Amino acid sequence: MDKIIYPELTMDLVRVTEASALLSSLYLGCGNMEKIKAVSIDAMRGMLDYIDFKGKIVISKYDKDSSGMLYTGEKVGTWKNDFPEMDIAVDPIDGVKLATFGLPNALSVVIATVKGGITLLPTFYSYKLAVGPELKGKLDIRKSVKENIKIACETLKVNPSNLTFVLLNRQRHEEIIEDITQSGARIKLISDGDITPAIATSVPNSGVDIYIGIGGTLEGILAAGALSTLNGEIQMKLWPRDRNESHLISEKGWDTEKIFFTEDLINGEDIIFSSTGITDGDLLDGVKFVKEFAYTHTLTMRKKSATVRKINTEHNLKNKTIRLKSLEKDEKLIELRKIL
Known part of the structure; x- marks a missing residue:
């Protein structure tokens, strides 16, 4: 053929x-x-x-x-x-x-x-974690933020104060922000537009080490398109906005606990x-x-x-x-x- x-x-x-x-x-x-x-x-x-x-x-x-x-x-x-x-x-x-x-x-x-x-995920929002090549395969979105910070520091051989997180400035992220600050890592909050920081984790000298938080599923898939070339990684987990959306996606057979990695979201030669x-x-x-x-x-x-x-x-x-x-x-x- x-x-x-x-x-x-x-x-x-x-x-x-x-x-x-x-x-x-x-x-x-x-x-x-x-x-x-x-x-x-x-x-x-x-x-x-x-x-x-x-x-x-x-x-x-x-x-x-x-x-x-x-x-x-x-x-x-x-x-x-x-x-x-x-x-x-x-x-x-x-x-x-x-x-x-x-x-x-x-x-x-x-x-x-x-x-x-391209995998068409069924939720408007997803919980996302993006990292660069050095942290690829090391962090796990299912682990606590504090656990991931510890792993990141051990992998990169740095102190928490040398890590910079970027996340959307939203009320839903209050617990994540608190965990990051208690660990001593730095935070950069953004109002909108989370494709840039997700990609920036894989760009040398960008000043962004980890992107984390709940944001648009589309934006996560678009970031995956860049990270697949840059050898970075994004992990995504469905985040239903309410019980009705959760019920609908469960009826369609989607597992809300499944983790989608870069290659699950976008692939091809x-x-x-x-x-x-x-x-x-x-x-x-x-x-x-x-x-x-x-x-x-x-x-x-x-x-x-x-x-x-x-x-x-x-x-x-x-x-x-x-x-x-x-x-x-x-x-x-x-x-x-x-x-x-």
Whole structure:
């Protein structure tokens, strides 16, 4: 049997996240969350449809009834050739509140892998633990925070004060925060956007050792797409929001005690990740406009070749066009704010 050939989509996906970030940045700090979310999705949908592949959104924040959104189950790409189908996961803006108010760490993210390569977990939220290569296989999300801190210190040969945890600033994390502080480790609390810190655990000199806490399942899977190339690790456990959700997933045969590791969440002979900064952050700089130019900063990875690229791009605003799904055509970036 002939080997299935998957398309090399790295630069195609870079253009997708660049477009979403560029259009979002036109409304940076506008205070209108629905507007900035809508334009970022419109750009991402339009640019995905330019790609010569058969893509299917297998996980998104939206369902088919969410008008104008990239919904779970939506087909993207040309679907006109002999390439096999591929799984796509998207987050046009991780940290939509951050972008709405011009705060750090807003990103546009997309991953692609083979059909069946992304596991669609049944809960909106999951309990997550992410670490870098040195701690991969050492910590266990089922153990207490204090136990994991002890193991991390022994593994890295450091004191607790040398460890930095990142987690969302939420009331549900009060016990975790207390355990970390009592152990003497450092904490960095974030308001939104937890893809960045999960990936940062595997980036040298990022200042992040461990990401932990309850956050979006989609964001965990997107982070897994990057960590699979960086040789980091994410562990996730279903976190039902209420008894009704817990009952529904149990009826479908899901085990709420099961731990999903990186390779359980996303796999395949090729995984491609792309993320473009919208606002300045710990991982990427945001979009900058200087006179007649826009500058974007993108992190992209391909697991098959273990390639990690940081791409800094200059866009000439006189020529730069973005295809919007709503218009079904290209428009110059400088004209889009007048139209939308």
